[in-house]
């Protein structure tokens with residue numbers, strides 16, 4: 304990958320939130336100044352990009368070691384504190400891609416004392432640059448130290464290639480690589496600020512753009528299109544949101560004037576989508592447990608221009624459905640914390656050391672804990688007296704967080720007068736057939752749609768058709784069921800698995 308050149312000439316990186324400064328950052332400014340301004344142009348940019356990348360790498364590796372990444376690699380890079388985004392992102396991804404090799408090389412070369420081991424993330428980045436990067440001059444103390452050991456590093460790499468029986472580094476990387484999921488860049492037009500045709504017109508000046516055939520406010524651009532600095536993104540006219548995640552709010556179909564709770568709201572992508580569908584009329588209560596995520600939620604709301612959202616820093620489970628202030632709530636969107644297994648590829652999680660090719664999230668204790676909360680939250684949502692519709696969604700591909708949660712609450716839901724309804728009947732990829740009515744559920748397939756997502760809709764009152772769980776009560780939304788639904792019914796065989804690959808395979812066979 305070619306590292307993009309940066310235009311920045313005079314900057315010092317800002318801090319990533321709450322991150323310590325172990326990577327020579329404290330010395331960075333001094334070091335540059337000590338050099339009497341000798342760092343120029345590309346040298347200076349590369350010097351700082353390495354330090355910014357090292358800071359992000361530390362957060363990523365610490366989170367991965369605890370199996371609790373605080374955010375995806377992409378979202379860490381796109382924090383405002385990382386200023387040299389393109390160069391830092393490229394450097395970070397390339398270093399992560401080569402990380403197993405770099406670690407092996409460093410161990411074999413045995414050149415790190417305690418001082419450099421404390422700065423190992425910066426060392427990894429610099430070793431990447433020395434062994435695999437572009438031939439830019441490396442300035443800085445850590446760089447000089449590692450350059451002195453370049454011969455030892457190169458000979459350790461040569462030894463590694465011969466041990467693994469390959470001739471080139473490319474072949475060595477191929478041994479550890481996972482398939483690339485290349486998906487289009489989706490953007491959702493924020494109709495509170497701009498109409499779809501105007502957004503299309505603007506974007507078409509620079510990109511090839513198409514309208515999505517399912518969601519009218521969604522536009523499709525080529526994979527990898529970088530819009531982070533696009534004026535329409537910066538002014539909140541469009542939001543970069545995947546197709547699957549953009550299906551949750553329309554599945555709820557909130558009406559202008561309704562009262563809606565977004566139970567787990569931050570960072571707020573679906574909250575503002577609800578607001579757009581409601582044309583900012585009525586009221587949305589955006590509930591978020593974590594104080595540190597409330598700011599991000601508020602920023603999203605401000606950027607969107609939505610004026611009907613009240614933010615509540617609260618545990619959704621503590622909201623009393625009997626409180627008169629919630630007596631008119633018509634709909635709830637419940638998008639609770641989940642394993643995120645459906646977005647692992649787009650989050651670049653496959654680059655993390657804990658994820659080797661083909662390995663799945665097998666931490667059943669964690670999954671059980673998540674599923675317990677998800678079930679509890681869904682049961683809680685069912686208690687709001689005036690409720691007509693509830694959407695439950697996750698970005699997980701695990702049955703335990705999806706079909707199993709829904710199946711377990713159906714008896715309680717039915718006792719409150721709810722039934723499973725069928726949003727987007729034309730959508731072919733439906734729930735795993737592990738209970739009668741699972742064809743109402745929506746799944747998206749990471750291999751086909753870029754993300755693995757799950758949506759269930761419970762509805763009360765508006766009984767229309769006879770599909771799904773209770774033949775007299777189920778609602779069909781957005782059209783009529785396709786022929787494939789009938790075929791699926793015929794072909795249904797019992798299937799229970801928590802193995803996502805088996806689940807995809809099953810989906811392929813059923814469609």
Ligand SMILES: C[S@@+](CC[C@H](N)C(=O)[O-])C[C@H]1O[C@@H](n2cnc3c(N)ncnc32)[C@H](O)[C@@H]1O
Nearest residue numbers: 567569570571572573591592618619638639640
């Ligand atoms: C999957 S994210 C929601 C994403 C959001 N719906 C969006 O589309 O932008 C889940 C959020 O729920 C929050 N959360 C977790 N438990 C909660 C609870 N008991 N009450 C309210 N929010 C909670 C998490 O802090 C996290 O911000």
